[in-house]
Structure formats: structure tokens, C-alpha cells
Amino acid sequence: MLNTDARQRLKTLLPSGLVATKAWLQQQGLDLHFIDNAVKSRTLRMLVPGVYVCDETPLSWQGIVSSLQRMQPAFITVGGITALNLEGLAHYQIKNQIVPVSLYSAGSPPAWLNKITACANFEWRGTRRLWPDSIIENAAYLRENQWRQSLPPLHYSGPERAIIELLADVPKNISFEHVDQIMQGLFTLSPRKLEPLLLANCSIKSKRLFLWLAERHNHAWLKYLKPEQYELGSGKRVIAHSGRLDTTWNITVPKDM
Incomplete structure (x- = not known):
């Protein structure tokens, strides 16, 4: 289960339409364990290894x-x-x-x-x-x-x-x-x-x-x-x-x- 505060932090850091790398998310205070769990729960969608979006919205x-x-x-x-x-x-x-x-x-x-x-x-x-x-x-x-x-x-x-x-x-x-x-x-x-x-x-x-x-x-x-x-x-x-x-x-x- 994902931490509620960390989940809200992720939503603020990575709104729909933007991408983020694992390294950058960690620099913003999200720990590796949370990021990995967010990927497993499909809260984060991996585009290529180490690069994520939060939803299925097509990227521009x-x-x-x-x-x-x-x-x-x-x-x-x-x-x-x-x-x-x-x-x-x-x-x-x-x-x-x-x-x-x-x-x-x-x-x-x-x-x-x-x-x-x-x-x-x-x-x-x-x-x-x-x-x-x-x-x-x-x-x-x-x-x-x-x-x-x-x-x-x-x-x-x-x-x-x-x-x-x-x-x-x-x-x-x-x-x-x-x-x-x-x-x-x-x-x-x-x-x-x-x-x-x-x-x-x-x-x-x-x-x-x-x-x-x-x-x-x-x-x-x-x-x-x-x-x-x-x-x-x-x-x-x-x-x-x-x-x-x-x-x-x-x-x-x-x-x-």
C-alpha cells in the first residue's frame, strides 16, 4: 500500500502531461521503495526503464x-x-x-x-x-x-x-x-x-x-x-x-x- 503523503507528493510532482525520471523523483524526496511500489500498483507507468508518467494521457x-x-x-x-x-x-x-x-x-x-x-x-x-x-x-x-x-x-x-x-x-x-x-x-x-x-x-x-x-x-x-x-x-x-x-x-x- 502506498503512503498517502507520498502519493499526494507524487501527484504534485508529476501532473498529467509531464514525465519524470526515477533519479529526479528521488531528488524531490520520494524514496526508491515508494517509486517501485507505485510502478507495481500502476500509479506510475513506465515509458522506458527509469522514466515515468502518471496516466495514459498521450504525451506532447x-x-x-x-x-x-x-x-x-x-x-x-x-x-x-x-x-x-x-x-x-x-x-x-x-x-x-x-x-x-x-x-x-x-x-x-x-x-x-x-x-x-x-x-x-x-x-x-x-x-x-x-x-x-x-x-x-x-x-x-x-x-x-x-x-x-x-x-x-x-x-x-x-x-x-x-x-x-x-x-x-x-x-x-x-x-x-x-x-x-x-x-x-x-x-x-x-x-x-x-x-x-x-x-x-x-x-x-x-x-x-x-x-x-x-x-x-x-x-x-x-x-x-x-x-x-x-x-x-x-x-x-x-x-x-x-x-x-x-x-x-x-x-x-x-x-x-
């Missing part, structure tokens, strides 16, 4: 990520194309039921992440080559999505940060044409937020490509930026193979662009 990717964000020691944020999609800025249509979700963190993904649901494919991106620690958890460049009432919100990159993250994936994971289309619609970006992000960003490729696209679309906010102060490196960067060299930013871009 938002619930999984929200759970991750409260359990993982390293800060995790939804970023890149997924963050832009949350803002309605990605021009991105899901062609099947499996949703790609871009997650950014300085830590490593848990081994169970892509084993517990068929609703999403979580694509993990390391942040060490993108952002210093001063940026990663800075609330000024993050937004919240209250995906379900009474449950923890999702933290995701604001559009200024998300577009810079996304450009690191060109052309391997996203095409020039797609990011060009996205950048065309980013006419309301805040130069006040862009400036410190571009100063801090560690990816020379992302910064050069961002400036090329901003110039290409002649955005009004571009005149407030100070590219001469950004660390843009030296020499040419081949981004588009068999492309043409843009001599202003020293990157190769598709010939038809």
Missing part, C-alpha cells in the same frame, strides 16, 4: 521538453527553427505526424529522449560554439510559451536569438532558400537585442550570413547595428559550395541569390 513534445527543462542540470531551450515556428515566423509546414524539435543546451541529451514517444524527433544542438554562458540563460533573449494551463511553460529563444541559431545549420539542415524566406519576414527584430547577441555570438558563419541576409532584405533595423565591432574572423568562408563569393562579408552564397 511540449510536455516532454517542459519536463526536461525542470529536470536537467544544464539549461535547455527550444531554439532555431522550432522557436521561430512558435512565433509564426518559420514558414514551416509539418508534412507528417513526427514533429522535428530543435533543442539547444551546453549539456548532453538524455539517452531516453527519442525513445519515449513517436510524436516528435528531438534534434539536439550544442551551444558551446554558439553562445557564452552569459547569453544562454539570459531572460532578455528568451520567451515563454504557456502550452497548457497550470503546467510549467516552455522556454524558447526569442526571434533575435533563434535566427542566429538557425543560421549555424545552413546548408546542412536548412536551405539558403528557406532562411532567406524567413529573414524576409523578420522586419520587426529589435536592434537593441541583436547588438549584444551579435557581439557575443561565437559562430563567425552565423554572424556573416545574418549580416548578408539583413543587407539583402534591407531591413530598417540594420542601420542600428555596428558590424565593425563584431568578431567576424578573417578570410573566406565557403557556405554554399559552387556558389559565388560575396565580397562584403566574404562568404560564398548560391549563384541564383
Whole structure:
């Protein structure tokens, strides 16, 4: 029989729609004996060894990520194309039921992440080559999505940060044409937020490509930026193979662009 106080504690810790690991539940004060008995009594349902939910409610990717964000020691944020999609800025249509979700963190993904649901494919991106620690958890460049009432919100990159993250994936994971289309619609970006992000960003490729696209679309906010102060490196960067060299930013871009 399960202890009443511990059962209530479990219900508070693990509401419907979220997941929890055995290690995290123990860190919150539930002992191993109680957890094992909760599994035997079907109060807890095991998804994979060591990962649980409290009921049969289908999991959403938002619930999984929200759970991750409260359990993982390293800060995790939804970023890149997924963050832009949350803002309605990605021009991105899901062609099947499996949703790609871009997650950014300085830590490593848990081994169970892509084993517990068929609703999403979580694509993990390391942040060490993108952002210093001063940026990663800075609330000024993050937004919240209250995906379900009474449950923890999702933290995701604001559009200024998300577009810079996304450009690191060109052309391997996203095409020039797609990011060009996205950048065309980013006419309301805040130069006040862009400036410190571009100063801090560690990816020379992302910064050069961002400036090329901003110039290409002649955005009004571009005149407030100070590219001469950004660390843009030296020499040419081949981004588009068999492309043409843009001599202003020293990157190769598709010939038809």
C-alpha cells in the first residue's frame, strides 16, 4: 500500500502531461521503495526503464521538453527553427505526424529522449560554439510559451536569438532558400537585442550570413547595428559550395541569390 503523503507528493510532482525520471523523483524526496511500489500498483507507468508518467494521457513534445527543462542540470531551450515556428515566423509546414524539435543546451541529451514517444524527433544542438554562458540563460533573449494551463511553460529563444541559431545549420539542415524566406519576414527584430547577441555570438558563419541576409532584405533595423565591432574572423568562408563569393562579408552564397 502506498503512503498517502507520498502519493499526494507524487501527484504534485508529476501532473498529467509531464514525465519524470526515477533519479529526479528521488531528488524531490520520494524514496526508491515508494517509486517501485507505485510502478507495481500502476500509479506510475513506465515509458522506458527509469522514466515515468502518471496516466495514459498521450504525451506532447511540449510536455516532454517542459519536463526536461525542470529536470536537467544544464539549461535547455527550444531554439532555431522550432522557436521561430512558435512565433509564426518559420514558414514551416509539418508534412507528417513526427514533429522535428530543435533543442539547444551546453549539456548532453538524455539517452531516453527519442525513445519515449513517436510524436516528435528531438534534434539536439550544442551551444558551446554558439553562445557564452552569459547569453544562454539570459531572460532578455528568451520567451515563454504557456502550452497548457497550470503546467510549467516552455522556454524558447526569442526571434533575435533563434535566427542566429538557425543560421549555424545552413546548408546542412536548412536551405539558403528557406532562411532567406524567413529573414524576409523578420522586419520587426529589435536592434537593441541583436547588438549584444551579435557581439557575443561565437559562430563567425552565423554572424556573416545574418549580416548578408539583413543587407539583402534591407531591413530598417540594420542601420542600428555596428558590424565593425563584431568578431567576424578573417578570410573566406565557403557556405554554399559552387556558389559565388560575396565580397562584403566574404562568404560564398548560391549563384541564383
